[in-house]
Amino acid sequence: MSNRFRSANWLAKNGYAPQVFLFRNLESGQVLYSQLPTFTDYQIKTQFQRPNWQNKRPSLRRDIWRLMAVVDCDTYEGSVKLYENLVQLRSMRDLTLKDVAMRFRPRNKDGNIWYSAQFRPIYTQEAVADLATSIENAQTKSKIHWEDEWRKGEMSNWDGNLVTHESIDRVALQTPKALLEELKEKAKVEFNKLKTVDVEEQQQSQQTV
Structure with missing residues (x-):
C-alpha cells in the first residue's frame, strides 16, 4: 500500500529513489505531496484536514491531477525530512496559522481567493514557496524537475548551494507513468554515484590519518 x-x-529497500512528488489539481490549483510517484485518498484526507467552502477537499480522480514537480534529494533521510516539512507547512497554513495565511492571499473583486471556475492560483504559488523553505530547512541538496520553467519563480528565492532546476520535456509529460519511472531510475543512478564518492572520500581520509 x-x-x-x-x-x-523502507524507500531504499523497496527500490524507490530519494524523491518527493508534487501534483497539482487542474480544477482548483491545490497541490498534493507524495513520497511515491502515486497518491491515494488517504493522502488527500491527511493533507486537507479541515476542508471548507473556500478550500474543498479535492477528488481522487486521476484525470484532474497533473505532475507539477519531482524533487531528487541527495539522501533518503533528506527526502523524508523534506516531505515532512512540506506536510507540516501545509498543516500550519490550513490549521494553526490559517488566519495569517488568509490575510496574505490575493483576492478577486468579490473578495474571494478563487478566480475563474473557482481556480486558486495561490495554492501552487504557496507550494513553491514552501518547497524552497522546506529544502533549506532540511539542508538536502536537491534537483527539481519542473513541468514548466516558470513555475519555480524567481531564482533569488532558491538557495543556489542546495538547489538546481531542470524542465521536464513536454512530450514526456504526455506519458506520466513512463516519465516517473525514468526519473526514478535516473535519481537512483545519481544517488549511487554520490554514495560511491562519499565512500571513496572516507577511505582516503582514513588512509591519511
Whole structure:
C-alpha cells in the first residue's frame, strides 16, 4: 500500500529513489505531496484536514491531477525530512496559522481567493514557496524537475548551494507513468554515484590519518 508514511529504510529497500512528488489539481490549483510517484485518498484526507467552502477537499480522480514537480534529494533521510516539512507547512497554513495565511492571499473583486471556475492560483504559488523553505530547512541538496520553467519563480528565492532546476520535456509529460519511472531510475543512478564518492572520500581520509 502507498497510503502511509514511508521511512528512509523502507524507500531504499523497496527500490524507490530519494524523491518527493508534487501534483497539482487542474480544477482548483491545490497541490498534493507524495513520497511515491502515486497518491491515494488517504493522502488527500491527511493533507486537507479541515476542508471548507473556500478550500474543498479535492477528488481522487486521476484525470484532474497533473505532475507539477519531482524533487531528487541527495539522501533518503533528506527526502523524508523534506516531505515532512512540506506536510507540516501545509498543516500550519490550513490549521494553526490559517488566519495569517488568509490575510496574505490575493483576492478577486468579490473578495474571494478563487478566480475563474473557482481556480486558486495561490495554492501552487504557496507550494513553491514552501518547497524552497522546506529544502533549506532540511539542508538536502536537491534537483527539481519542473513541468514548466516558470513555475519555480524567481531564482533569488532558491538557495543556489542546495538547489538546481531542470524542465521536464513536454512530450514526456504526455506519458506520466513512463516519465516517473525514468526519473526514478535516473535519481537512483545519481544517488549511487554520490554514495560511491562519499565512500571513496572516507577511505582516503582514513588512509591519511
